[in-house]
Amino acid sequence: MKKLDLYIIRKFLGTFFFSMVLILSIVVVFDLSERLEKFIENEAPVKAIIFDYYLNFVPYFANVFSSLFTFISVIFFTSKMAYNSEIIAILSTGISFRRMVRPYMISAGVIACLSLLLSAFIIPNANKKRIEFSEQYIWKKYSNKEENIHRQIAPGVFIYMSSFNVYSSRGNDFTYEVFREDTLVSKLTAKSISWNKELEKWRINNWTLREFDGIKETYTTGQTIDTVLNFSAAEFSEDPKKIKERLTLPELDEYIARQKLRGSSNVVEFQIEKYKMFSGAFATFILTLIGVCIASRKIRGGMGFHLGLGLLISFSYILFMQFSTVFATNGGMSPLLAVWIPNMLFAVVALFVYRAAPK
Secondary structure, eight states: OOHHHHHHHHHHHHHHHHHHHHHHHHHHHHHHHHHHHHHHHTTOOHHHIIIIIIHHHHHHHHHHTHHHHHHHHHHHHHHHHHHTTHHHHHHHTTOOHHHHHHHHHHHHHHHHHHHHHIIIIIHHHHHHHHHHHHHHHTSOOOOOOOEEEEEEEETTEEEEEEEEETTTTEEEEEEEEEEETTEEEEEEEEEEEEEETTTTEEEEEEEEEEEEETTEEEEEEEEEEEEOOSOOTHHHHSOHHHHGGGOOHHHHHHHHHHHHHHTOSTHHHHHHHHHHHHHHHHHHHHHHHHHHHHHTSOOTTHHHHHHHHHHHHHHHHHHHHHHHHHHHHHHOOOHHHHHHHHHHHHHHHHHHHHHHSOO
């Protein structure tokens, strides 16, 4: 590496981490002022507030807005270099603009790897503690209020419950149906079903089993039976909106495979979460290139104009990401395509500004 590379990398990463610490400090102060009454009211221990909540809140928030921090950092220090005529001095020595961009990409690679590592392995484990703390001291504990629960737990296997009590792990009016090629082969109905923690099995009470073989029907009844079924009580006690925040990349792959096997309709949300890990990391390179191309030109508006333009582009990226994921969730668009559309659009923008950058 040349001294120029080390200079730019040090400037880039230094500005990135400094801006992140500064903004996160402000966010923590505002969040604390908003949550303080809840903490006092629910008698949350100071140690738990610091280590269980905020120590896990900071990396989560930082990773969500890492693209924004990256873009602002590039705009800030590159604009300052342009204002001090450093960019002109670099290019006048015969170094090409393409060569000057190299240390920016190296720095972006470091940030992208950190972002991917955080989102895939570290943050999900941190979220478990953060969400657990929040449920105990901030939010009301999740309670399944769903009624008339219909779910497919395996291909051709369906369950029904009129309601499920999270605290007692008990479901009422249980039905278990097995189909083979759209033909009902067995149907089990029970007054109730409950989870037996000791045996790690479901206990079915007052049950009736009907089995069909063509026109022949077998009818069996019983009082209580303990059996293993392809679903767990935890599936009803967890907030569906929070499950994906707690899953590491391997756990997410396993969960998606399990949901696909069951024919679940909410698998798209988890696929989007998985693809976001990689698209978010890749976005670091695109936004870095756009930032350096915009900010390297010395203009009359100076740093203020560059920062304003940088914020506009950053929020546009976030807005495009939200729009595309909504289309995937509700409009039937491919989750992979929906997540990568913003990157493809902004890659075109990056190519355009790169061609127009000072050479």
